Amino acid sequence: MASHKSMLSPLRGTRRAxxxxxxxxxxxxxxxxxxxxxxxxxxEASRRWGFDFKSDEPLETGDFKWEGVPETRVPLLYRSxxxxxxxxxxxxxxxxxxxxxxxxxxxxNLPQTPEKRAGELEALERTPEKGDTAGLxxxxxxxxxFYQAKRKVVWMPRKSGE
Amino acid sequence: xxxxxxxxxxxxRARPDPNLLRDDxxxxxxxxxEERFLPQYSYFKGVQKDIQPFMRRMVATWMLEVCEEQxxxxxxxxxxxxxxDRFLAVVPIKxxxxxLLGAVCMFLASKLKETRPLTAEKLCIYTDNSIRPQELLExxxxxxxxLKWNLAAxxxxxxxxxxxxxxxxxxxxxxxxxxxxQTFIALCAxxxxxxxYPPSMIATGSVGAAICGLQLDSADHCQWGDSLTDLLAKxxxxxxxxxxxxxxxxxxxxESSLREGRQQQQQQQTQRGPSGxxxxxxxxxxxxxxxxxxxx
Numbered sequence: 090m091a092s093h094k095s096m097l098s099p100l101r102g103t104r105r106a107x108x109x110x111x112x113x114x115x116x117x118x119x120x121x122x123x124x125x126x127x128x129x130x131x132x133e134a135s136r137r138w139g140f141d142f143k144s145d146e147p148l149e150t151g152d153f154k155w156e157g158v159p160e161t162r163v164p165l166l167y168r169s170x171x172x173x174x175x176x177x178x179x180x181x182x183x184x185x186x187x188x189x190x191x192x193x194x195x196x197x198n199l200p201q202t203p204e205k206r207a208g209e210l211e212a213l214e215r216t217p218e219k220g221d222t223a224g225l226x227x228x229x230x231x232x233x234x235f236y237q238a239k240r241k242v243v244w245m246p247r248k249s250g251e
Numbered sequence: 252x253x254x255x256x257x258x259x260x261x262x263x264r265a266r267p268d269p270n271l272l273r274d275d276x277x278x279x280x281x282x283x284x285e286e287r288f289l290p291q292y293s294y295f296k297g298v299q300k301d302i303q304p305f306m307r308r309m310v311a312t313w314m315l316e317v318c319e320e321q322x323x324x325x326x327x328x329x330x331x332x333x334x335x336d337r338f339l340a341v342v343p344i345k346x347x348x349x350x351l352l353g354a355v356c357m358f359l360a361s362k363l364k365e366t367r368p369l370t371a372e373k374l375c376i377y378t379d380n381s382i383r384p385q386e387l388l389e390x391x392x393x394x395x396x397x398l399k400w401n402l403a404a405x406x407x408x409x410x411x412x413x414x415x416x417x418x419x420x421x422x423x424x425x426x427x428x429x430x431x432x433q434t435f436i437a438l439c440a441x442x443x444x445x446x447x448y449p450p451s452m453i454a455t456g457s458v459g460a461a462i463c464g465l466q467l468d469s470a471d472h473c474q475w476g477d478s479l480t481d482l483l484a485k486x487x488x489x490x491x492x493x494x495x496x497x498x499x500x501x502x503x504x505x506e507s508s509l510r511e512g513r514q515q516q517q518q519q520q521t522q523r524g525p526s527g528x529x530x531x532x533x534x535x536x537x538x539x540x541x542x543x544x545x546x547x
Contacts, residue, residue, distance in 0.1 A: 108313070
């Protein structure tokens with residue numbers, strides 16, 4: 090993006106790029122808004138699919154007819170890492186699934202940046218609030234953290250307007 | 252068999268694929284699907300209560316600076332702006348959260364387009380730590396939901412090669428033209444008036460403005476002149492008048508941003524006094540060489 094440096098530099102003068110634009114962020118309100126946004130998303134998803142993702146049960150009113158499929162019959166990719174209570178009688182299978190899934194996710198989340206580069210950036214990347222940076226890489230949320238659903242129907246036509 | 256590790260610090264990139272660039276179907280397909288990724292409303296006239304067009308410009312300029320400083324791929328910034336506009340078209344947001352949204356959009360665009368994406372920590376530092384990585388990651392999920400996970404949006408940058416290769420341009424000038432087109436596209440992304448334009452139109456207008464700006468058409472002016480616009484219009488199925496208007500608008504935006512820049516510079520000079528030539532200023536006076544090339 091070297092070209093912008095020369096042509097667009099008049100846009101900004103000599104400011105530093107590191108700056109806070111609109112004053113302090115209201116953390117508590119942000120957290121409230123975040124939870125509300127997630128809840129709204131989940132409600133919309135429930136309505137759309139006729140499935141209560143919280144209780145993991147189909148809704149009576151939905152357009153879809155849901156049908157249970159044993160976990161062993163779907164590809165590994167579609168198996169949930171959340172062990173539902175009613176599947177507890179098969180601990181062997183469940184444990185195996187959890188393990189495989191866990192291992193796979195772990196590998197995916199490994200930072201791909203070469204060691205050298207990571208070291209270089211470390212000083213820059215460390216935020217003043219120490220301690221909470223350590224676990225961050227692992228803490229990145231998965232969609233399954235919020236939608237504890239098992240995909241029972243594998244394929245469905247997409248709704249228009251997407 | 253011997254395995255060699257040739258991995259370097261530079262990003263290895265694929266060569267342009269002539270199969271993709273010469274096949275008309277690819278361009279036609281891009282033109283067909285581009286409308287899907289436009290923001291659905293001119294959101295300052297309804298959805299948004301707390302934020303104003305000038306605030307979008309502020310956050311956009313900041314995002315551009317971050318992308319520059321981090322040497323992001325060219326399309327990261329326009330793509331991030333596309334996410335920002337699409338989100339703002341559906342969710343009202345408070346002024347104090349606009350920078351968080353900008354950071355989230357860069358985070359996503361960078362992950363989609365780059366070999367080494369921007370990290371959450373780095374982006375938070377660029378907000379002067381006004382947001383935390385955890386908040387960035389949380390809101391990433393919200394933004395993804397609102398964008399319906401449709402991240403691979405068509406950007407003006409996707410059209411550059413398709414357009415440039417269909418024009419009779421001197422081979423030795425192509426790199427310079429591309430550079431100027433990318434700059435015009437970035438400039439358009441900072442200006443809300445372009446937010447609802449189809450990416451192909453912005454790309455076509457930017458190519459036109461770049462060629463005119465570089466005066467590549469001056470040698471045989473009569474031959475290029477209107478025929479350049481006609482040719483451009485035909486390539487992306489744009490109406491000639493609309494395209495002309497778009498190109499002029501782009502040129503006006505560049506002109507006003509340059510004027511603003513000069514004023515800012517003068518202000519800084521007067522503030523500092525005639526003798527106070529700082530390092531920054533030296534840097535500034537040496538930068539606008541490209542702008543002179545554009546020759547306004």
